[in-house]
Amino acid sequence: MNNLKDKWVLVTGASRGLGQLIAAFMAEQGCHMILHGRNLKNLEQTAEMVKKHNVKVHMVTCELSDLHAVDGMLQAIDTLGVDVELVFNNAGFQIGYHEDYYKTPDDDFLISYKANTVAPIKICYHFLPKMIEKGFGRIINTTSDIANEPQQAGYSASKAALDKLTVDLAGKLTGTGVTLNLVNPSWCQTDLGGPHAPNTPESALPGLVLPAFSSDKVNGLLINAQDFRNRRLSDALLMLENLHCYCT
Numbered sequence: 001m002n003n004l005k006d007k008w009v010l011v012t013g014a015s016r017g018l019g020q021l022i023a024a025f026m027a028e029q030g031c032h033m034i035l036h037g038r039n040l041k042n043l044e045q046t047a048e049m050v051k052k053h054n055v056k057v058h059m060v061t062c063e064l065s066d067l068h069a070v071d072g073m074l075q076a077i078d079t080l081g082v083d084v085e086l087v088f089n090n091a092g093f094q095i096g097y098h099e100d101y102y103k104t105p106d107d108d109f110l111i112s113y114k115a116n117t118v119a120p121i122k123i124c125y126h127f128l129p130k131m132i133e134k135g136f137g138r139i140i141n142t143t144s145d146i147a148n149e150p151q152q153a154g155y156s157a158s159k160a161a162l163d164k165l166t167v168d169l170a171g172k173l174t175g176t177g178v179t180l181n182l183v184n185p186s187w188c189q190t191d192l193g194g195p196h197a198p199n200t201p202e203s204a205l206p207g208l209v210l211p212a213f214s215s216d217k218v219n220g221l222l223i224n225a226q227d228f229r230n231r232r233l234s235d236a237l238l239m240l241e242n243l244h245c246y247c248t
Contacts (some may be wrong), residue, residue: 005030013091015042089120108154116158170220
C-alpha cells in the first residue's frame with residue numbers, strides 16, 4: 001500500500017457529499033489538501049474537518065463549466081509551489097431531468113460536457129506530465145452507472161465520454177509510475193443523487209480512494225466503489241489487486 005503521508009491532493013467538489021468524505025479520508029492519512037469548490041464559503045466546513053488532522057490546506061474556486069475559469073484555477077494551484085501528486089476529479093454537474101426527453105435542451109449537453117468531461121480532462125492534461133516526470137501520480141475520475149435514462153442524457157453522455165477519454169489516456173501511462181482510473185460510487189444520497197438513493201455517501205468508502213493507494217498495475221480500470229463497502233482499506237486493496245491480477 002502506498003504511503004501517501006505529506007503528499008498533496010487536489011479534490012474537486014470538496015465542499016460537500018462525496019468530495020468532502022474523500023478530503024477527510026485523505027487528510028486522515030496525512031495528506032495535505034487542495035480543496036476545490038464554487039466558492040470559498042462553501043469550503044470552510046471541509047477545511048475545518050481537514051485541519052483537525054494537522055495537515056496543510058489550500059482552497060481554490062471556479063465554476064467547472066467555465067473552461068477559462070478552470071485554466072485560472074490551475075494557474076493558481078501552480079503558484080502554490082507544491083507538487084500535486086494525487087487528484088480526485090470528483091465534482092459532477094447534473095443540469096436537468098426531463099420526462100419529455102425528446103425536448104432535451106441543447107445546453108444540457110453543452111454545459112454537461114464542459115463540466116463533466118472537458119474540465120476533468122483538462123485537469124488530467126495539466127497534472128499528468130508533471131506526475132510522469134516525477135515518476136509517481138494517481139488520478140481518480142468519478143464516473144456514473146446511470147443507464148437507460150434518456151431523461152438525463154446530458155449527464156450520462158458526458159460521463160460516458162469521460163470514461164472513454166480516461167481509459168484511452170491510461171493506456172499511455174504503462175511503466176511511468178502514474179495511474180489513471182475511474183471509480184463509480186453508484187447512486188448515493190448526496191445533493192446530486194437525492195434522498196431516495198439506495199446508498200449512503202459513506203458506503204462509497206474506501207472504494208472511492210482505492211486507486212490512490214494501489215500499485216501502478218491498477219490502471220485504466222472502472223472500479224465499483226460499492227464492491228468494497230464496509231471493508232478496511234488494507235482488505236479492500238488486497239481484494240482490488242487480486243481481482244486485477246485474476247482479470248489480467
